[in-house]
Amino acid sequence: METFTCRVKRIVFTNPESGFSILSVIREGNRFGYETVKCTGLFNPTVDMRLQVVGETVKDPKHGEQFVASAFEEILPVSKKDVVDYLSNGPFKGIGPKVAERIWDMFGEDTFDAISRKDERLLSVSGISPRVMENLMDKWNETVGMRNISVALARWGLTPLAIAKIYRTYGAKSVESLKKNPYRLAYEVDGFGFKKADEIALASGVDPDGYERAECCAAYLLDEAAEKGGDTYLYRTALAARMRETLGTTDDALISAHLKAFEHSKQIEVEGDRFFIPAVRRAEESVAEQLGELLDIPGKPLRYDLGSLEREAGFEYDPIQRAAIMKASESKVMVLTGGPGTGKTTITKAIASVYAGSHLKILACAPTGKAAKRMTEVTGLKAQTIHRMLKWDPAEGRFTYGRSKPLPCDAVVVDETSMVNIRLMKSLLEAIPPHARVLFVGDKDQLPCIGAGDPLRDMIASGEVPTVTLEHVFRQGEGSSIAKGAKAVKEGRLPEFDRTREGSLYFVPVEDQEEILSKVRGYVSENLPRRYLVPPSEIEVLTPRKKKTTVCSDTLNSILQQTLNPPTEKTQEIKVGERLFRTGDRIMQTKNNYDLQLFNGDEGTVEKVNPQERVMLAKFDGRSVILDRVALEDITLSYAATVHKSQGSEYPVVVVPVTTSHSIMLFRNLIYTAMTRAKTACIIVGQKEALRKAVANNNPSRRNTTLAERIISERKIRREKKLERKAKDVRGKRGIGFDGMFRL
Numbered sequence: 134m135e136t137f138t139c140r141v142k143r144i145v146f147t148n149p150e151s152g153f154s155i156l157s158v159i160r161e162g163n164r165f166g167y168e169t170v171k172c173t174g175l176f177n178p179t180v181d182m183r184l185q186v187v188g189e190t191v192k193d194p195k196h197g198e199q200f201v202a203s204a205f206e207e208i209l210p211v212s213k214k215d216v217v218d219y220l221s222n223g224p225f226k227g228i229g230p231k232v233a234e235r236i237w238d239m240f241g242e243d244t245f246d247a248i249s250r251k252d253e254r255l256l257s258v259s260g261i262s263p264r265v266m267e268n269l270m271d272k273w274n275e276t277v278g279m280r281n282i283s284v285a286l287a288r289w290g291l292t293p294l295a296i297a298k299i300y301r302t303y304g305a306k307s308v309e310s311l312k313k314n315p316y317r318l319a320y321e322v323d324g325f326g327f328k329k330a331d332e333i334a335l336a337s338g339v340d341p342d343g344y345e346r347a348e349c350c351a352a353y354l355l356d357e358a359a360e361k362g363g364d365t366y367l368y369r370t371a372l373a374a375r376m377r378e379t380l381g382t383t384d385d386a387l388i389s390a391h392l393k394a395f396e397h398s399k400q401i402e403v404e405g406d407r408f409f410i411p412a413v414r415r416a417e418e419s420v421a422e423q424l425g426e427l428l429d430i431p432g433k434p435l436r437y438d439l440g441s442l443e444r445e446a447g448f449e450y451d452p453i454q455r456a457a458i459m460k461a462s463e464s465k466v467m468v469l470t471g472g473p474g475t476g477k478t479t480i481t482k483a484i485a486s487v488y489a490g491s492h493l494k495i496l497a498c499a500p501t502g503k504a505a506k507r508m509t510e511v512t513g514l515k516a517q518t519i520h521r522m523l524k525w526d527p528a529e530g531r532f533t534y535g536r537s538k539p540l541p542c543d544a545v546v547v548d549e550t551s552m553v554n555i556r557l558m559k560s561l562l563e564a565i566p567p568h569a570r571v572l573f574v575g576d577k578d579q580l581p582c583i584g585a586g587d588p589l590r591d592m593i594a595s596g597e598v599p600t601v602t603l604e605h606v607f608r609q610g611e612g613s614s615i616a617k618g619a620k621a622v623k624e625g626r627l628p629e630f631d632r633t634r635e636g637s638l639y640f641v642p643v644e645d646q647e648e649i650l651s652k653v654r655g656y657v658s659e660n661l662p663r664r665y666l667v668p669p670s671e672i673e674v675l676t677p678r679k680k681k682t683t684v685c686s687d688t689l690n691s692i693l694q695q696t697l698n699p700p701t702e703k704t705q706e707i708k709v710g711e712r713l714f715r716t717g718d719r720i721m722q723t724k725n726n727y728d729l730q731l732f733n734g735d736e737g738t739v740e741k742v743n744p745q746e747r748v749m750l751a752k753f754d755g756r757s758v759i760l761d762r763v764a765l766e767d768i769t770l771s772y773a774a775t776v777h778k779s780q781g782s783e784y785p786v787v788v789v790p791v792t793t794s795h796s797i798m799l800f801r802n803l804i805y806t807a808m809t810r811a812k813t814a815c816i817i818v819g820q821k822e823a824l825r826k827a828v829a830n831n832n833p834s835r836r837n838t839t840l841a842e843r844i845i846s847e848r849k850i851r852r853e854k855k856l857e858r859k860a861k862d863v864r865g866k867r868g869i870g871f872d873g874m875f876r877l
Contacts, residue, residue: 135189135200138162141182142169142737147148154178155745155764158186174297176197179222183208209210209245211652216244225272229248235259236571248273266613295329296761298322300731315339316349320400326767327379337729340380347391350379350399355410365413365555366839369406407839413585416559420588421835421843424560424598429851430567432465437487438526445486446479458483464599466784468550468592470571471603473809474616477662478511478726480603481574485514485546488570493543498522498561499553500582500596501734502754504781508548511719516548519557520725520732523564527728532560539566549781550575555586570778577602578623579806580777581836583672583733591840614638615808615815622805622828641818645684646683650692653817656794658696661786665814669697670719674773674782675807677791686773686788693772694718705742707749709765716742720751721771721778727759734778736771787811791819798828 140157147154154176160168172186188202210216213234218234228236235258240247247255253268255261259421261269291299302322303310310317315334318325327350339346354375357362358693367375373388384390395401395408402409442458443449450458454476461467461484469484471477476808488495497514499505507657508516522540524533534540547553550573553561573589581587589727592598606616614637618628630640644648657672674693698717700706706715714720722735737753749760751768776789791799804827808815817824 136185138183139170139828141178141180141184141287144178144180145171146747147176148748148761152806153747155747160186166262171197171199171811172202174205175198175300175376176202176205182217183210195733218320220244227260227262228269230259230267232258232260236261251493255691269429278454285529286676291333295324298324302764307867316345319349319353324621328355334482341380342384342808344394347380347388348374348395348400350376351391351395351408352410354379355401355408355413358837359410359413361553362836363585363587365417365580365585365839366404366407366837369408370407382629403518406648407837409868413555413742416555417586417838417840418845419559419689420555420562420840421847423565424592425847425851426567427466427562427565427569427571428597428848430572432463435462435487435491436611437462437490438659442483442486446483448560449481450480451605453601453603453605454483456482457603458487460599460601461570462487466571466573466598468575468589468598468600470575470577470589470593470600470601470605471806472576472578472616473619474606474613475603476605476607477574477576477603479808481548481572481824482512484513484572485512488544494541495544495546495568495751496540496542497546497548499548499781500557501549501732501781503734503736503783504549504552505538505752507783512546514546517544518732520727520730523560525730530727532564534564535560536563540565541562541567542569544570544572546572546574548574550589551577551579551677552582552781553588554584555588555838556584558586558588571641576809578802579809580780580802583777583780586840586865587836587838588840591838592844595844595848597844615811618815619805621806622801622808625801625828627825627828628808637811637814639814639816641816642827643818644820644822646794648794649792649819650688651686653689653790654692654696654787656788656816656818661814661816666787667785667813670788671784672788673771673779673782673810674788674790675776675779676789676809677776677877678772679775679793679805682792682794684792684794686775687761689773689790694770697772705744707744707747707765708740709768710763714739714742714749714765714770716740720768721774722753722767723769723778724767726767727765729759729760729764731767734781736782750775766777776803776810779810780806782810783812785813787815789815789817789819791817791823793820793823793826795823796826799830801831802830 138161140161141156141157143157145155145157154174154179156172156176158172160169160170164731174186174188183411185206185208186200186202188200189202190198192198199505210219215615216237217230217233220228221230222235236255237244238255239258240252256263256266299307299311299318299322311333315337318330319327330349333347334346335341341785351372354372358367369392373392376388376391378382396403400411402411402414403597437458439455439458457469457480469477469480495514497508497516498510498519499508500517500519502518505516505518508514521829524532547561567864573592575589577590577593581590593600604621614631618638628638641652642651653674656675659667661667661672662669671761674689676684698715700715704715706713716739718739720737720739722731723733725732731753735753737751739749740749740757742752743749749763749765751758751760768831773799787807787810804824
């Protein structure tokens with residue numbers, strides 16, 4: 134680490150949101166008198182500001198030598214001239230040279246001390262109004278806050294990006310907030326888990342056996358189980374085992390004592406031997422309650438002409454399809470499920486026609502932009518993402534539509550419901566008015582959603598939500614082999630692969646993993662574009678795993694990027710960690726970013742890259758979005774993706790590499806989901822033993838959820854209340870009649 138004093142010569146780039154800046158500074162105290170240095174870090178800079186910086190010099194392969202500051206301290210001026218220049222040329226709106234000189238005349242060398250303690254005599258200075266004073270205080274506190282947090286947190290080894298996130302969350306009170314409770318980082322700052330917060334807390338002298346540490350650890354483990362494993366709760370024994378490992382203790386009595394104490398925690402809720410994150414538990418309770426309310430209010434049966442619907446479709450429906458239309462006409466809430474080629478789209482269109490025929494205002498939605506776009510194309514319904522339909526308000530940090538402001542509609546059609554997790558389902562159902570009808574469409578045999586819960590399967594499993602399962606495969610012609618093959622996989626059989634050039638479902642046996650990578654590269658870049666007349670951009674590679682194996686999406690993305698979008702003399706690039714992005718790259722958002730209205734799984738293309746300012750311009754679904762250094766943390770290449778990330782998407786051609794190294798992910802529903810993402814052709818490349826193992830394995834880990842039992846309980850309570858009301862009404866009527874007769 135190195136320390137030196139410098140003066141800001143030029144601000145090359147600054148991001149007001151994160152505080153990250155690139156400065157050209159004049160370094161003082163070297164043998165040549167001065168030298169100009171490129172300095173990057175978390176600053177709140179002004180030109181001519183004097184700084185003492187701590188950090189190290191690094192050599193960037195593209196941008197050359199630069200000094201990366203991990204901490205800095207502003208050296209405030211002391212002479213009258215320098216103080217006046219500082220105040221009049223800084224970010225203090227309303228303070229020019231004359232006003233700054235008057236401030237000096239009143240306070241002299243104590244000027245900055247007076248500003249720091251908000252000396253009321255400042256208002257007596259001519260030219261300082263209450264508004265100017267308020268701006269002076271805000272900007273001063275902002276500058277001091279950024280400096281203090283940078284100095285205070287750098288000793289814990291936090292990067293400028295991490296410090297920027299903390300400052301964005303807590304502002305000038307960052308240091309004060311974290312001194313009181315370092316574990317707040319794990320709950321409140323994106324990108325901070327328990328482990329980093331724990332490292333800081335232990336370095337601050339927190340008791341390693343204390344309750345505060347144990348509570349944060351348990352909340353972190355429950356959140357990890359929800360977001361990565363889909364579990365809405367963990368059993369006592371499972372949570373205890375994970376806590377012992379994470380906390381590094383073998384003291385069972387200590388862990389038991391903490392688990393008992395969690396019954397009074399605000400971060401954890403307990404039901405018997407089940408431990409929940411409060412938000413996830415409330416989401417399951419709310420979904421059960423909202424479904425109960427919708428089902429409790431009977432809908433008026435809708436009239437429709439079956440013959441007219443069949444003429445519009447161009448064929449006669451089979452008995453199950455007719456039953457689905459009838460059930461939807463009679464039910465307030467219904468689930469329509471089935472595999473590819475079974476007619477889900479056809480029956481969805483028919484049910485929408487029944488709704489429209491009864492003059493119901495219909496809203497259509499899906500979890501992702503791609504799924505919504507496809508829904509519009511195949512059903513004719515004007516669909517949008519659930520997030521956009523509910524209208525996320527970044528300023529308020531919540532959806533515009535909800536309990537207090539229901540959606541203006543009479544019916545809602547939700548496609549790809551298997552992708553909807555419990556949190557999003559809660560927001561959706563709370564926004565649906567009690568009189569409205571809801572049609573949930575999805576494939577229950579696909580992989581479960583990303584995130585906590587499994588609402589589609591839980592609704593079906595409860596037996597309380599009317600459900601129709603379409604089973605017969607009708608699809609003929611292009612892609613029909615995929616539908617039949619998917620049905621075979623669902624039933625635990627290896628599909629019949631095509632052997633003709635015109636086929637749509639192939640298996641290419643390859644044993645060596647390096648050869649699999651080579652085959653995939655050749656298929657995507659040359660063979661498949663020629664055979665199916667589609668550009669490589671419409672071919673997606675889907676793998677079981679993101680990393681930790683030779684054949685994973687990270688490796689394939691690197692290979693395909695180099696093959697399909699190699700660097701040129703005009704190419705601009707930016708490196709974020711181990712990821713490299715360049716103009717023209719296919720990219721994917723990996724987390725919800727409500728401020729930018731980008732959501733997990735959204736795909737886009739890089740339009741422009743500015744390596745100096747470390748920002749990128751990308752287009753998502755026709756909309757250009759600026760991605761700064763913080764936002765880039767949640768972006769990855771998408772030439773290849775995991776099968777989980779592909780849910781809700783459809784591609785003309787899909788390539789699926791499988792090897793035994795994917796063993797922990799080889800399940801029947803994973804292969805089924807990968808195959809059903811393909812519209813025209815699906816090519817499986819790899820080891821036949823791995824494919825056989827996956828198709829035979831129908832025992833994926835069951836998610837811990839309580840929604841099904843909560844729906845059953847909610848419906849039971851409502852039925853009992855109805856019976857009580859009826860009995861009370863009958864008793865009341867009898868009493869009135871008898872009393873009247875008695876008086877006569």
